[in-house]
Amino acid sequence: MNSATVRSLLVRGMLAGLGSGVVALIVAYLLGEPRVDSAIAYEDGHAAHDHGDGPSVEVFSRTLQSTAGLATGVLFYGLALGGIAALAYCFALGRVGRFTPRATAALLSGAALVAVYVVPFLKYPANPPSVGDPDTIGQRTTLYFLMMVLSVLLAVAAVIAGRWLAPRLGNWYATVVAVLGFAVLVGIAYAFLPAVNEVPADFPATLLWQFRLAALAIQLTLWASFGLLFGHLAERLLNPKPAAATRETSQEAAAPVH
Incomplete structure (x- = not known):
């Protein structure tokens, strides 16, 4: 694979990572942020009970954290993920079997989800604030x-x-x-x-379970979206549809029937 193709795949990988980051951001905002708010409320309630004062003063407001802060983190993560995954794809293409570029992207995304996130998650699962x-x-x-x-x-x-x-x-x-x-x-x-x-003994088990499921759903959405988007872009780059065949097909479709 020449350097121009690697560069093109790298750009497409970063674009796919950014696009998948947008989709994951929606899931994170809808599923993750409400659980974070609940965990913070639990932490503030215990702080007020133990120390007799109100909630701690935040350097950045919770609204900023859950909007601009969340978007910045998820989108930059998706961008970096796309670049790294694209380079891994360049190495894996043709070396893991005779798969099409789209199928290779899907396999790579699935394997990365398991190796990078699911396996560590099962040993050290994500915890909400106050845990x-x-x-x-x-x-x-x-x-x-x-x-x-x-x-x-x-x-x-x-x-x-x-x-x-x-x-x-x-x-x-x-x-x-x-x-x-x-x-x-x-x-x-x-x-x-x-x-x-x-995990504190009195921390709500349902909230902990919901937070961990939300964290898993975000990663699943991110990697699945990346596999689909990057697979489409890689397929168009590496297996372009011949222009001549496209013109012939169009001409046959437009030809009158006698």
Whole structure:
């Protein structure tokens, strides 16, 4: 793949990431923000009860955080995601099987969703405000990113192992073995990495569950939208419809019937 094609795919990946960020932003605003507001109300209520004062003063208003702040974060995240995923796509295209550009984009998006988000999420799920000790935020962040890096490396290793086993076992059994190996190694990582459980005993279980489902829905929307948008753009770039065939089709459709 030449540098011009890589550059074109990178631009399309960033555009697709920005577009998927817009869709994810809508989901985040409709599903995530109401749960954040509820968690903040819980935190302020406990602060007032424990210390006898009102809610803490915010550097940035909650309205600004839930609108411009949310939009900036999600859109920049989508833009960066699109660029990184496009470069990974350039490497994966033609190396993971004889798939069309659109199918490769869909497979890449699905695998990235699982490796980058779902696997770390199952070990260290997202928590709303007021959940977690502020003194351990550095440790919790480190553990989460460690789990994410391990998941991505194991996913890459599973793809390599599947490609190596395919001539010996066939594509189906090679894929099954690679997926099972990935799952076993992820389970071992789950067992050895320390657990984090800092949810207050009186925190509403329904709110915690709804917040985590909303976080998962945002990521699912982001990656699914990216796979569809980028797959369409990549297909048009790499497999353009011949102009001559298009003209012939148009002329045949316009020709009178005798």
